[in-house]
Structure formats: structure tokens, C-alpha cells
Amino acid sequence: MVLLGTEVKSIRGGKVSFNDSYCLLHKGEVWIKSLHIAEYSHGNLNNHDPVRERKLLLQKKEIKKIESKLKEKGYTLVPLRIYFNEKGLVKMDIGLAKGKKLHDKRETLRKKDVEREMKRYTNN
Secondary structure (H helix, E strand, C coil), rough: CCCCCCHHHHHHHHHHHHHCCCEEECCCEEEEEECCCCCCCCHHHHHHCCCEEEEECCCCHHHHHHHHHCCCCCCEEEEEEEEEECCCCCEEEEEEEEEEHHHHHHHHHHHHHHHHHHHHHHCC
């Protein structure tokens, strides 16, 4: 991942949030959007933008494999975790996620309704 110095310091402090972040391919490069890395508390005027787009560094072979999967309908690329490797470099695990079909969503809603009803009866 291409990062600025203040971003690395914020990640070391645990000031990173994955909520609503996703990856996309653009001109043969993988970019991550909506990854929130809080501004470094001891930063100066050159502090980073918390939600800027960041480039992920991948090998061409990996990018081609991901690109072929993303062309299939229903797949999206999402970040799974950020960590420091033994050399002190920031690494990110990404994964291909497949969205739910309409019938799967309905089934999940039914299960939630049944669980809610069961809780009502057990509480009364």
C-alpha cells in the first residue's frame, strides 16, 4: 500500500477504520476507496487527508487474476485486515466477496423475524 509517513504513524496507533471501504481496478492498478486513516495527532500542516484514495501494490499476475474475477457479476473486492509484517511494512489482506441473491436476503430476514418472535415469547 502506498502511504504517507503520517498515515503509517496513525495506523501504528490503531486509528484506522474499514467501514464502507472497498477496492477497485482502474487502468491496471488496484485502488482502495473510503479507507479512513485518522490524521496523526502530532502532525503539522503536511498532515494527510483521512479518506484519500490509496494505491495497493500488487504484482501484475495477481491483478490479472483479480480482474478476471471482478468481471463476473456480483463480485467485489474488499479489505479484510491491515497489519505490519516482520520488516515493519504495512500490509493489507484483501478478499473477493460475493453479494447475496434476493432469495438469500429474504431467508435472512425470515430468520431474524423468527428469532425476534422467539425472544418475545421467552421474555413474557
